Amino acid sequence: MDKVIIAKDLSLSYSSSETIINKADFSVNSGSFVFITGASGSGKSTLLKSLFGALKPKQGSLVVGGVELKGVSRSKLNFLRRHIGIVFQDYKLVKEWTIDKNIMLPLLINGYVKNVASNQVDKLLKHVRLNHQSGKFPLELSGGEQQRAAMARALAHNPVLILADEPTGNLDEYSSQLIWNLLEGANSQLNTTVIVVTHNIPKTLNVDYKHFHIEYGSIHEVC
Amino acid sequence: MKSVRNHLSLVIALLSIIFSMQVYLIAERSIEAYRVNLAQNYSVIAVSKKRLEQNEILSINNIISDAKELSPDSVIEKLGSDMKSSNFELLKLTLPKFYKLSLTHYPTPDEVKNLRRDLLKNSSITKVEDFSHTHDKTYKLLLLFKNVVGLFAIVVFVVTVLLITKELKIWQYKHNERMSIMGLFGAALWLRSAILFRLAIVDALIATLLAFGIFTYLASSPLILEQFANIGINIVIFDQVDDLLLILGVAMSISILLASLIVLGHKEEA
Numbered sequence: 186m187d188k189v190i191i192a193k194d195l196s197l198s199y200s201s202s203e204t205i206i207n208k209a210d211f212s213v214n215s216g217s218f219v220f221i222t223g224a225s226g227s228g229k230s231t232l233l234k235s236l237f238g239a240l241k242p243k244q245g246s247l248v249v250g251g252v253e254l255k256g257v258s259r260s261k262l263n264f265l266r267r268h269i270g271i272v273f274q275d276y277k278l279v280k281e282w283t284i285d286k287n288i289m290l291p292l293l294i295n296g297y298v299k300n301v302a303s304n305q306v307d308k309l310l311k312h313v314r315l316n317h318q319s320g321k322f323p324l325e326l327s328g329g330e331q332q333r334a335a336m337a338r339a340l341a342h343n344p345v346l347i348l349a350d351e352p353t354g355n356l357d358e359y360s361s362q363l364i365w366n367l368l369e370g371a372n373s374q375l376n377t378t379v380i381v382v383t384h385n386i387p388k389t390l391n392v393d394y395k396h397f398h399i400e401y402g403s404i405h406e407v408c
Numbered sequence: 409m410k411s412v413r414n415h416l417s418l419v420i421a422l423l424s425i426i427f428s429m430q431v432y433l434i435a436e437r438s439i440e441a442y443r444v445n446l447a448q449n450y451s452v453i454a455v456s457k458k459r460l461e462q463n464e465i466l467s468i469n470n471i472i473s474d475a476k477e478l479s480p481d482s483v484i485e486k487l488g489s490d491m492k493s494s495n496f497e498l499l500k501l502t503l504p505k506f507y508k509l510s511l512t513h514y515p516t517p518d519e520v521k522n523l524r525r526d527l528l529k530n531s532s533i534t535k536v537e538d539f540s541h542t543h544d545k546t547y548k549l550l551l552l553f554k555n556v557v558g559l560f561a562i563v564v565f566v567v568t569v570l571l572i573t574k575e576l577k578i579w580q581y582k583h584n585e586r587m588s589i590m591g592l593f594g595a596a597l598w599l600r601s602a603i604l605f606r607l608a609i610v611d612a613l614i615a616t617l618l619a620f621g622i623f624t625y626l627a628s629s630p631l632i633l634e635q636f637a638n639i640g641i642n643i644v645i646f647d648q649v650d651d652l653l654l655i656l657g658v659a660m661s662i663s664i665l666l667a668s669l670i671v672l673g674h675k676e677e678a
Contacts, residue, residue: 268594271592
């Protein structure tokens, strides 16, 4: 099976004095569902940032989607990011844009024609049950609705990899369940690799998953 | 409404800068017109023992633009009408020659001194009247005006820099988040910056059009025209081609500089 992520001897840090992830070795198969857990400040989000190139490896090698992220050029990083969907706990929606335009963003970046992108947005809004909120700005929506819009944006361009940083951290039970269903659907129906950083793995999940736990800078797989 | 608010902050800043710049230009033009006016009305009188050729006078100092011999008739007429005509002619021949010297521009006190010295070097010229007392007073007044306008220009420059710095911070705050989010999905730099540059160009055009409207109105306003007529100055308050191009250039340069600084100063979210 193809490996979508390969980390060898990977060390991550924000400064030269403190290492967050220390000499980690792990890999993720294409089409798998992965949870990354750990205590607050253990380096879960740091690891996720490194997977989309927001933090470069201090040492070792990190290959995502065939792209070596150590010393990666800006153009290669942009190319990689066009094939990744990212979901954040704080949604990261552009506040001055409507949710439609936010969802359309990865489609336009990937070169979709505007009316094709617009049709795709309509489908996605229905898919995340936000079609009644079309044309609204993010701040006019509830937290759960904003996260669903962010999910739609992450799914819009059929990415090979979805990275989600505590996607249900601020949400009620109903919205959380919807988000898990969407992630599950992307993984099972589209064979998208999903990596989720979370404190709690949901008990209702209907997919096989891999679980990595981070402790004291080390990553180990929980069986 | 949101869109109007997005544009308003930069448009107002640009408009203030354009307005101050145009007012400075009007002040400069007024002073220049006043200076030309003074230069036209100011002249030096030279008294010569013998008739001098125009070329000879012009070669004395470059500042002399024209030399006219003053007719002695009016002076002689005042001496009395009982004089014989033959005596009149004799008197005319023996009287010294008076020359009114026009100058290329309104001279500085030093230029007046140099002109006086150069004229007196000529052995034929016996006396020079330069009206230095009146000249000094007028020149000092002109200098005062120039300094006030210069000071105004410095204040405008400082205010402009402050406005641009403030605007830069607002724009950085407003656009950094969107640029970062676009970057997360792999947007190239030109695409991330496109909105910013489009906004900058549109705002520069709006500010230019508003300034054009304001100054076209002011340039034809009877109240303004009357003020200039009262002080005897006739200047172009707003040139609809040259001034329009100038304010468009300034507005575009400032907004594009602002957008470029934001793009260059943009940091990726880590």
